[in-house]
Amino acid sequence: MLASLRPIERAGAAALGALAVAWVVGALLRRELFFDPVLFGLGSGAIIAALAIGLVVAFRASGVINFGHGAIATYVTYVYVSLVSDGQYPVPPLPNPVAPIEGIAGIEILDFPTFVSLGDSMGKVPALLIALATAAALGLVAHFAIFRPLRYAPVLAKVVASVGIMLFLQAAVVLRFGARAKATEPIFPNDPIDVLGARVGQDRLWVLGTVIVITAALWVLFRFTRFGIATRAGAENERFTTLLGFNADFQAGVSWVMASVLAGLVGILVAPITGVTPNFFTVLLISSLGAALLGRMSSFVIAAVAGLMLGIVDQELFRLELEWDWIPDIGIRRALPFVVIALAMVVRGESLPSRGALTVERLPEAVAPRITRGRVVGYGALIAVAFWLTVFAPFQYRGAMQNSMIGVILALSLVVVTGYVGQISLMQMALAGIGAFSVASFGTQAGVPLIPALTLAVASGVGFGLIAAIPSLRTRGASLAIITLASGLAIDEIFFRRTGWFGLDRIVKTTDPPELLGIEFGPNSGFVLSDGKIPTGGYGLFLLVVTALCCVAVMRLRRSRLGEQMLAVRANERAAAAAGVNVAAIKLSAFAVSSFFAALGGTLHAFNLGTYGHDSFGIFASLTVLAFAYLGGISTVGGAITAGTLFSEGIGIVVTNEWVIDVGPYTAYVAGFFLIGTAVYNNEGIDGFQRRQFHQLGAWLRRRWDRRVEVTADG
């Protein structure tokens, strides 16, 4: 068995063995330092393991890495908690068809109930059953409405759809239950018991036992039953499995239901122990992704064991950090998932099993911008409107324009790396944060003037981006999405959440307004055309110039030789290599350009905020940026501009709020919904949709014209 491993895997096994021996020796010498944390770690490890095996089930069924798995757990758990405590079953927020009329007319015609009451409070068993039925329904919807239509779609669409599920369900939870943590009564007996001299909460062992039983059951199901074997075969080769008379679709549907129910069950069982917040399980999911990757997304046993180990190592590190002062306090514990995922990539290579699906649909088209007279007029008009909104419009529109223009630059960073080169990056806001925190460090703290401070901050962002891009040379697709997500988390944990150059001053970071040639032009600085309200137009004007330059730069990139090579890499990496394209260099340059825009956007965001914390640059911010960029159109500059208007508190949202209906609290929810829709039905985003409508309109007008000419000629 050992002989069949590659050298690097053998080295890894040896290292693990050495660690295990060291641990046993340590445990014999100092039990409380080495043995007890293991017991505590098994509790949190069990949750990670349970989420990990759920991920494996979904991946085996349909080749999707479900970033929404944690959010499914969260939603189902909240349903359960609500049923048990108040007997209320939540109605998901639904669109109110007459809302625009209500908004404009200022009257109320129709209101959907937010909850259905099923009595005062409910017993745990019926509540559990109803909650799990909800989970099953979510699984069915996920399969039939989302991932089945995406069977032959590019990985990008699948990743985006699952991110959409995550955003959508989390937003639904916040809308219905609020953002606060919830607690609920225990399910398992929770009085502590003695295990080999250590006192542990009994309930944790119950959870652990449940997870072990489920893992074993899944292992048996997939190894020995007809269903499991057919699903495994289907994952290998869908066509032949279908020809053999199995219904691959049915199997995938059943697996999705299993995965969702599993997620819900885990959430409900651990909620009494840990409490639950809207993003609790999604943050844990990153550890689970690491565990599932170590099991190559196909082994339940490895995924479960790795999940447990993660929990244990986490507790052990926590204990050792308390005990040994010499361990540097760099947040390594919270960055553990990143370390594991990076190791999994190195040790197991890029070897996520790919599914032999029938065909792969095309990627969103990266239209080459052509300069025509109409376009010049159009862009001119756009800039004129933007100029008016930025400088002369009332203050709320000026502020919205600033948010939107920063959003455009952030979206451009994804157009380059994801739209042009096809590499999915879920860490853009982390790179933006590097720019944001370091521009304050360079500028406000070190007193460097604006231009060099901006340059240094953006260069720092590019540096971080290039380091984080190294895995992209070995991996692609969903694995790359996972590792960039984990990189974003690691950057957040190691740098942003603590005091330092790339982090906070103490609780927040503060930057002085930008100043050039003695003129200060921050959002609150004085401005010649000021109406006395903030933000003033000066900063917006600066942003307008920068944003326009960035848009032109990316358009030119698309038309340049480098841009063509990027698209060649996106289309087909090995053919690109055979055609003489240095694929590694192209990927790295794309990440460099992308990090440039991300970090630039971050510095501009920093000036806009003035005072900011780590939460503006966390993983959820990164996921939201991807969501908006994809929704706008991931592969065109026009898409990035559209994305900018959609950003939270952006111009599109503010105009809608002022003129149509207050979508404020629903922004994330609606964005998640449309993100899923975009991924499934229109992968070119709003921009591509508009382009096609425009072409169709043109063709229709031309036909009408031709017919009229014909008729006239006949007459």
Added chain:
Amino acid sequence: MADAVLATSGLNVRFGGLLAVNDVTLECRRGRLTGLIGPNGAGKTTFIDAVTGFLPNNSRGSVLLEGEEVFGRSPHQLSHEGLTRTWQTLELFDDITVRSNLDVASRRLSLGAALLDYFRPRQRAERVEEVMDLLNLGDIAERQPRELSQGQRKLVGVGRALVAESSRILLLDEPAAGLDKAETEWFGAQLRGLVDQGYTMLLVDHDMGLVLNVCDYIHMLVYGQLTASGSPEEMRNDPEVIAAYLGHSGAES
């Protein structure tokens, strides 16, 4: 030996326990169309993959390009050296135009060149125009590969391989796959025309008819080993060929 553009010696490819290419030594002479035939699974595509640097971890041996050892270089380096290939499954860049497909492959893009091209609008690459003329691709230059017929797509694939700055030899992997009889004949004539103009090629195919008709010299690969070599005439009468190949699939030719 002096006029061998490409010469492999002792080339081995191993996948786990399977020796897919076993000690293959062959050469392709300048200005000639060399054929490599063999039944399905003989290791023909694997041979091309190994020569063009796509199997760095599985292959061993020597590859001389005009006398220079190039084994172990990466695919894009080999492409710049003038050793290019096509794919059985085409693998065109579907999202960009035919002209861009050729453009991408036409020259090496150093960082400096990329920056220069970015800031100063490009000049048209003469080599691209030349190859498009050669293959009559002018009419479809601005179309995307997915809009073309299978035969045209094959030709774009050949064009993309030919357009490399210093094209020295072209390895064609099953170019006739998916073409009907008339298209195959037409395609063969195109290849013959290119060779008569001085290009050097290695044509890998299991379509005996095409190979026997257009090649100057032919090697046969069976289970990873070279079992016969000779002119088309010799190969037609070689008992090894008839036994290993024509015996089973003679109906095809």
